[in-house]
Amino acid sequence: MAVDSPFWRRACEKLVGEEDSGKRLLSLWRLYATMDLLFLARGPQVALTFYVSDFVVGLAAVTATFLLAERFDGIGPWTKPQVLFLLGYAVLVRGLINIFFSYNLAFISRRIGRGQLDHVLIQPQPLWMVLLTEGFAPVTGSGMFVPGLGLLVWAASQLNLEVPPTWYLLLAVDLVASIAVVLAFEYIVGSLAFWAPRAAEEINSSSWRLITQLAPFPLEGLSTWALGSLLTVVPVGLVAWYPARVLLGVGTTLWENAVLPAVAVVLVTVAFWIFSRGLRHYGRTGSTRYLDYGHRR
């Protein structure tokens, strides 16, 4: 059978999407980046407010761990520079989520609960494409990315890491996997809003706090059950602790390197399944309410 037959073309399109999907993604990212820049460029007060508030939030997120490491010259088996690396990684993950999944795309329960999904469904593009692009805010979302990256690089330099080129590839894979874990968790919990929009609209705020507040802490010393739970049920340990441990070579084996991406794939699959069921329910019941502020963004 010829590979350019309609059957094969359709099969390939099913697997990788329409042939111009890549171009569409780039074009949409460019659009949202421009809109984000224009939003911030409305005035210096807006820009200042954004960056100062993000800086304060970022500072608050790492202060406890930093002070503990400073006071005790490290935490458990982690030296002070290693803790700083862990902090940098955790902030970088949050920063990347802020950049790519802003405007409540990471807090999907708000969009569902406020009836904002209707705005998405009347756009002539696949839902996955909207979810991947509409929250792109490289300007307003960079308030945590820049300090996170800076902290990671500085801590790595303090550690005098001698790493092969594959280490950078592992770092990139782990960052993507950590982001996927956080988002999958948010979508699994946030999908509750399909069934109880009013009650569950803000549930992603709580789940976000749950998964990000503990992320910059080393988890050694916990019981097997507690640690197991924090790596599966509420996968806090996979946001920063586990990948930082792997990247710094703390008790690493080849098998351990594969855990984070594997769990990320499982969690994303579960999130996809629950979200799809929620969407089907939404198609049957529609949005049960619509708020005045349930408009775009």
Added chain:
Amino acid sequence: MVALDRHATSTTDIVVDLSGVWKVYRQRVRSARVGDLLRNLLRPEIRVVEALRGVDLTVRRGEVVAYAGPNGAGKSTTIKLLSGLLAPDRGRVRALGMDPVRDRVQYVGRIGVVFGQRTELWWDHPVAASFEWKRVVWNIPRPRYERMLGLVRELLGLDDIFRTLARELSLGQRMRADLALALLHEPEILLLDEPTLGLDVLARRRILSFIRELNREREVSVIVTSHDMAELEQLAGRIVLLHQGEIAFDGVFAELRRVLSQRRVLTLETASEEAPLLVGAELIRTMPGRHEYAFDAARFKLSDLLEQAAAQAEVLDVETHRAPIDEVVADLYEHWLKASPAAQPGSIMTSST
């Protein structure tokens, strides 16, 4: 007039086809009594609301259809079904030869939707940015975008608000901008759910005139819901009246008046201040020397009423006119409300088309 460069459409002239469509919602009913707390949690009472009950409806290309009915009649549900936001529980929804839910991505690229109570504009951006956003997301070719942009800016008078943040627009300005946004890709079907809700007379007139113009020039099929009957009559030739999820009337406005009522309004000016008592006419307004009555012309003759009036007072002047469509339909809604549960929807009037 500029040349049309529409997408290829289905060969049939029918653009919307609803066939035996049912939509049922289930609502939890909770009592406010503390004693019912446990029952509310464990065995809540479920009320079944039949929003649409076997609706059959077709709309032809270039037709403007007014979709009306009392609150809860199923208007917005129909618009949502046609927007691809809801799937029917039973029956079939086809529009432009497609299933709005299954073929959502392709389908929504060919329709325009305006919900009066919400906006598609980006709140913290000028109107212009939302238009540019639409161009990219809808993948509108630049020449078509420029042409439509010029058209909507001119006809809807958007120049003065084009660079204003959406959050700073008045309701009327926002509606104009939303309507323009819905039209940039040249939709073949325009779904308008209460597009003039809360607008002042001027803004309303501007929007109505634009929709008429658009339909005349471009053969866009329009389905519009509103509670304002006079407005719907200005806009549409055909009216579909919904009652409890069923189509109670489908025809032209003149036919609706004829079938519904021969209600007339009679105004008398008399030498005496007091209003004459007329058997067969209801006094609806009076002030010294001027009195307004409503009566059913099918049952009572005007000459009889005037005879009665002349017997009681010196009549100086007489005016008579048909009741406004709003009153006619309000009478119908009131009739539905008072009707016993046995009076099933659809039994009040038969479909005329």
